[in-house]
Amino acid sequence: xxxxxxxxxxxxxxxxxxxxxxxxxxxxxxxxxxxxxxxxxxxxxxxxxxxxxxxxxxxxxxxxxxxxxxxxxxxxxxxxxxxxxxxxxxxxxxxxxxxxxxxxxxxxxxxxxxxxxxxxxxxxxxxxxxxxxxxxxxxxxxxxxxxxxxxxxxxxxxxxxxxxxxxxxxxxxxxxxxxxxxxxxxxxxxxxxxxxxxxxxxxxxxxxxxxxxxxxxxxxxxxxxxxxxxxxxxxxxxxxxxxxxxxxxxxxxxxxxxxxxxxxxxxxxxxxxxxxxxxxxxxxxxxxxxxxxxxxxxxxxxxxxxxxxxxxxxxxxxxxxxxxxxxxxxxxxxxxxxxxxxxxxxxxxxxxxxxxxxxxxxxxxxxxxxxxxxxxxxxxxxxxxxxxx
Amino acid sequence: xxxxxxxxxxxxxxxxxxxxxxxxxxxxxxxxxxxxxxxxxxxxxxxxxxxxxxxxxxxxxxxxxxxxxxxxxxxxxxxxxxxxxxxxxxxxxxxxxxxxxxxxxxxxxxxxxxxxxxxxxxxxxxxxxxxxxxxxxxxxxxxxxxxxxxxxxxxxxxxxxxxxxxxxxxxxxxxxxxxxxxxxxxxxxxxxxxxxxxxxxxxxxx
Numbered sequence: 001x002x003x004x005x006x007x008x009x010x011x012x013x014x015x016x017x018x019x020x021x022x023x024x025x026x027x028x029x030x031x032x033x034x035x036x037x038x039x040x041x042x043x044x045x046x047x048x049x050x051x052x053x054x055x056x057x058x059x060x061x062x063x064x065x066x067x068x069x070x071x072x073x074x075x076x077x078x079x080x081x082x083x084x085x086x087x088x089x090x091x092x093x094x095x096x097x098x099x100x101x102x103x104x105x106x107x108x109x110x111x112x113x114x115x116x117x118x119x120x121x122x123x124x125x126x127x128x129x130x131x132x133x134x135x136x137x138x139x140x141x142x143x144x145x146x147x148x149x150x151x152x153x154x155x156x157x158x159x160x161x162x163x164x165x166x167x168x169x170x171x172x173x174x175x176x177x178x179x180x181x182x183x184x185x186x187x188x189x190x191x192x193x194x195x196x197x198x199x200x201x202x203x204x205x206x207x208x209x210x211x212x213x214x215x216x217x218x219x220x221x222x223x224x225x226x227x228x229x230x231x232x233x234x235x236x237x238x239x240x241x242x243x244x245x246x247x248x249x250x251x252x253x254x255x256x257x258x259x260x261x262x263x264x265x266x267x268x269x270x271x272x273x274x275x276x277x278x279x280x281x282x283x284x285x286x287x288x289x290x291x292x293x294x295x296x297x298x299x300x301x302x303x304x305x306x307x308x309x310x311x312x313x314x315x316x317x318x319x320x321x322x323x324x325x326x327x328x329x330x331x332x333x334x335x336x337x338x339x340x341x342x343x344x345x346x347x348x349x350x351x352x353x354x355x356x357x358x359x360x361x362x363x364x365x366x367x368x369x370x371x372x373x374x375x376x377x378x379x380x381x382x383x384x385x386x387x388x389x
Numbered sequence: 390x391x392x393x394x395x396x397x398x399x400x401x402x403x404x405x406x407x408x409x410x411x412x413x414x415x416x417x418x419x420x421x422x423x424x425x426x427x428x429x430x431x432x433x434x435x436x437x438x439x440x441x442x443x444x445x446x447x448x449x450x451x452x453x454x455x456x457x458x459x460x461x462x463x464x465x466x467x468x469x470x471x472x473x474x475x476x477x478x479x480x481x482x483x484x485x486x487x488x489x490x491x492x493x494x495x496x497x498x499x500x501x502x503x504x505x506x507x508x509x510x511x512x513x514x515x516x517x518x519x520x521x522x523x524x525x526x527x528x529x530x531x532x533x534x535x536x537x538x539x540x541x542x543x544x545x546x547x548x549x550x551x552x553x554x555x556x557x558x559x560x561x562x563x564x565x566x567x568x569x570x571x572x573x574x575x576x577x578x579x580x581x582x583x584x585x586x587x588x589x590x591x592x593x594x595x
Contacts, residue, residue, distance in 0.1 A: 251476050320415035321412070322415040336448045349446070
C-alpha cells in the first residue's frame with residue numbers, strides 16, 4: 001500500500017492530515033483563588049499542551065493602600081500596618097520600620113532590647129521557613145511534612161503569644177525598644193525549643209529534602225542565575241540559592257548582628273544545578289540552623305536592664321529622608337521614609353522583596369511544565385500581602 | 390562619597406548636572422538632570438569603578454508645594470541603586486514638573502539598564518502618575534486597570550463610582566464621632582472628671 005491510499009480518501013484532503021490540524025496556545029488562568037498561588041495571585045498562563053509558553057502575573061488583589069494610610073497616621077500608629085504586610089513574618093516588618101525611624105532620631109537602644117529583638121526576629125525566621133517547608137511539600141503533593149512543620153511552628157506562635165499577646169500580628173517591636181520584657185522562664189523555654197528543633201530539622205531533610213520524588217520534582221527546575229537575580233534585584237534566599245554570598249546581616253550589619261557568629265548558607269547545586277528549586281529549599285533549611293545558632297548566642301549573652309530607650313512622647317522626625325533595609329525571611333525589605341518635620345510621615349515607601357521575586361516569574365516560566373511552574377512559585381515563597389501592600 | 394560620585398557623573402555624562410545633596414540627618418543623595426537619567430544609569434552600571442548592578446526600588450514622592458526654596462510643584466523620582474559587588478548604595482533623584490491628569494510628567498525609562506525597573510516603574514506610574522517614556526508595558530499594576538487617578542498624589546480624590554459600586558460609602562467612613570479612640574478618650578476624661586469631683590466633695594464633707 002502506498003501512502004496515498006493510507007490517508008483516507010486518497011486525495012490529500014483529509015482533515016486530520018498534518019497541514020490541516022490547527023494548534024494554538026491555550027490561555028489558563030491560575031488563580032486568583034488557587035491553592036498553589038499562596039494567596040490571591042492570578043497568573044495568566046499561555047500553555048502549549050502541558051508546557052508553559054508565557055506567564056503573566058496579575059497582582060493587586062490584596063492592595064490595601066499601606067503607603068497612603070501611613071501618610072495620615074503618626075509614626076507609632078503605623079507599626080500595626082507594617083505587621084499586615086508580610087503576615088507570616090510580622091516581626092521583621094516592624095523591625096525594619098523601627099530601625100529606620102530610630103536612625104533618624106538617633107535613639108540609643110538598650111542592650112536587653114537589642115537582644116530580645118534579635119531573638120524574636122530569628123524565631124520568626126524559623127517560623128516562616130517552617131511554614132515554607134510544609135506548604136512547599138503540599139504544593140508538590142506530599143501532605144505529611146505539613147503536619148510536622150506546623151507542629152513546631154505552633155510552639156513558636158505560642159511563645160510569641162505569651163511574649164507579645166498575639167499569634168501573628170504582634171505590634172511588639174516599638175520605636176526605642178520592645179513593648180514587653182521576656183521573663184526568665186520564657187527564655188528557658190526558647191532554649192528548650194531550640195535544642196529540640198535540630199533533630200526535627202534533620203527529620204525534615206530526610207523526609208522531604210532527600211526524598212526521591214521531591215528531588216525529581218525540584219532539582220534542575222526553575223534555574224535562576226546570579227546575573228538574572230542581579231538584573232531583577234532579587235535578594236534573600238533566592239539570591240543565596242543562586243550561589244551568591246549576600247546577607248545584609250553580614251554585609252551591612254544592623255542591631256547587634258555584628259557581634260554574633262553565624263554562617264551564610266549558599267546554594268551549591270548538590271542535587272542538580274546551582275540556583276534550582278532544590279537549592280532554594282536547602283538554603284532555607286540551613287538558615288533555620290543558623291538562626292538557632294544565633295538565638296543560642298543571644299540567650300547566653302542577654303543582660304538585665306531596661307527594654308525601652310528614651311523617645312520623646314510626641315515623636316517628630318527631623319526634616320530629611322532615609323532608606324533603611326533589613327534582611328527578612330523572604331529577602332530584603334527596605335523602607336524609604338520622607339519626613340517634612342511633622343508628626344506624620346510625608347511619605348513611606350516599602351520595598352518588598354516578594355514584589356521583586358514575583359516579577360521574575362515571566363522570565364523563568366517559559367518551557368516549564370505546568371506542574372513545575374507550581375514548584376517554582378512555591379520555591380520563591382511569596383506572601384501576597386507584601387506584594388500588594 | 391556623594392561628592393565624588395557626582396563629579397564622576399559630570400565627567401562621564403555631559404550635561405548630567407549631578408549635584409550631591411548632603412543631608413545632616415538620614416541619607417544623602419544625588420540629584421541629576423531629568424533628561425539624562427538613562428545615560429547616568431547606564432554609566433553607573435557600566436563603570437568598572439562603581440559597578441552599580443542592582444536597582445532596588447523606585448520611589449516617587451509628590452511635592453505640590455515644591456522642594457525647599459524652589460516653589461514649582463514637582464514629583465521627585467528616587468532610584469535606590471546598589472552594588473552587590475562593591476557593597477555600596479546610592480539614592481539618585483530626578484525632579485519633574487508635576488503636570489496634571491492629561492499631561493503626565495515624563496521621565497525616560499531605565500528598563501534597558503535593569504529589568505527590575507519594569508515593575509517598579511509600573512508601580513510609580515500607577516500610584517504617582519509618572520509617564521516613563523520607552524517602557525515596554527506601561528500598565529497599572531496594583532490598582533485595577535480601569536482605575537482613575539493616581540492615589541499617592543497629595544491632592545488625590547477617589548472616584549465616586551467604580552463599575553457601578555460606590556467608592557468609600559458614607560456608612561463606612563471613619564468620622565471622628567465614631568472613632569473608637571476618640572470615644573474612649575472622651576469616656577476616660579468624663580470618668581476622671583467625675584472621680585475628681587467626687588474626691589473634692591468627700592474632702593469638703595470631711
